[in-house]
Amino acid sequence: MTMNIMPAHHMVERVCxxxxxxxxxxxxxxxxxxxxxxxxxxxxxxxxATVANAFITRSLFVAGLRDIGLPNGWTVxxxxxxxxxxxxxxxxxxxKEKPGARRAPAAxxxxxxxxxxxxxLFDVDRQSxxxxxxxxxxxxxxxxxxxxxxxxxxxSAGDNGPTVDVDLSIRLQxxxxxxxxxxxxxxxxxxxxxxxxxxIDAIRxxxx
Numbered sequence: 001m002t003m004n005i006m007p008a009h010h011m012v013e014r015v016c017x018x019x020x021x022x023x024x025x026x027x028x029x030x031x032x033x034x035x036x037x038x039x040x041x042x043x044x045x046x047x048x049a050t051v052a053n054a055f056i057t058r059s060l061f062v063a064g065l066r067d068i069g070l071p072n073g074w075t076v077x078x079x080x081x082x083x084x085x086x087x088x089x090x091x092x093x094x095x096k097e098k099p100g101a102r103r104a105p106a107a108x109x110x111x112x113x114x115x116x117x118x119x120x121l122f123d124v125d126r127q128s129x130x131x132x133x134x135x136x137x138x139x140x141x142x143x144x145x146x147x148x149x150x151x152x153x154x155x156s157a158g159d160n161g162p163t164v165d166v167d168l169s170i171r172l173q174x175x176x177x178x179x180x181x182x183x184x185x186x187x188x189x190x191x192x193x194x195x196x197x198x199x200i201d202a203i204r205x206x207x208x
Contacts, residue, residue, distance in 0.1 A: 011122050012168065015130070018090055019151050019170050021071045026149060027174045029064030030134060033057045034147060054096065058083055061094070085132065091116070092132040092151065099135040099148070104166050106158030114157035121153045121168060128153075130168075 037056040041049050062078045065085075070076060074087050083094040093116065097105055107117040119129040130153050137146035149172040158164035 011124075011128070014089065015128070015151060015168065015170060018087065019172055022074065022085070023172045023174065025065055025068045025070055026132070026172060028068055029061050030147065030149060032064050033060035034136065036060050055081075057096075058094070086127075089127060091127045091129045093129075094132045094134070097133045097135045099137060101133075101135065101163065102166075102169075103163035104131055104133065104152050104154045104169075106162055106164050107154070117154045117157040117164070 034057055037053050037060060040056055041053045044052055058081070059078070062076055062083055065076045070085070074085060076083065076085050085092040085094065095105055107113040116129045119126070121128055121130075130151050132149070133152055134147055134149040137148065151168075151170045151172065152166045153168040155165045155167045
C-alpha cells in the first residue's frame with residue numbers, strides 16, 4: 001500500500017504545535033502527580049515502592065489532566081496500565097523512561113505496542129503515533145527536584161535490547177511557545193530543526 005507522505009517540514013511543525021498546545025496541562029498534571037505519589041508512598045521500600053509509585057503517578061496524571069482540561073480536540077484515556085492522549089491527528093502513549101535517555105523504550109513482545117512503535121511518522125492518511133516520555137530528575141525528602149518530559153517517535157519496535165533509536169525527539173518545556181519547540185533534540189547539543197529536516201527531505205527525494 002502506498003503512503004501519502006507529508007513533507008517533513010510540515011509534519012514536524014504539526015508535532016511542535018501539538019507540543020506547545022499540550023505542555024501547560026501536561027506539566028501541571030505531571031508535577032502534581034509526582035509530588036502526590038511521593039507523599040502517598042512514604043514508608044514503602046524496594047519494589048513495593050517502585051510499583052506503587054508508578055501506578056499512583058500514572059493514575060493521578062490522568063485525573064489531573066481531566067481536572068485541568070486538555071486543548072480542543074484532545075482526550076485522555078486510561079485502560080489498565082496504558083495511558084494515551086488522542087487527537088484526530090495524533091496518538092501519544094505515556095511512558096516512563098530512565099533519566100537522560102536519548103533513545104526510547106523498546107516495544108517489547110506485545111503486538112499492539114510493536115505496531116504503534118513501527119508506525120510511520122510522515123503518513124498523512126493516519127494518526128501520527130508517538131511516545132510521551134517522562135523521567136524524574138531527583139526526589140528528596142523535600143519533594144520533587146525536577147523532571148523531564150518529551151515527545152518522541154521511535155524508528156522501530158526493536159528486536160534486541162531495552163531501547164530503540166528515535167527519529168524525532170522534542171523536549172517539553174513549561175511556559176514555552178511554538179518557537180521554543182523548533183529544535184531537534186537528538187544528541188547532547190540542540191541542532192537547528194530545519195537543517196536536520198532539510199536533510200531528511202533531501203535524502204528522501206534523492207538529492208543525495
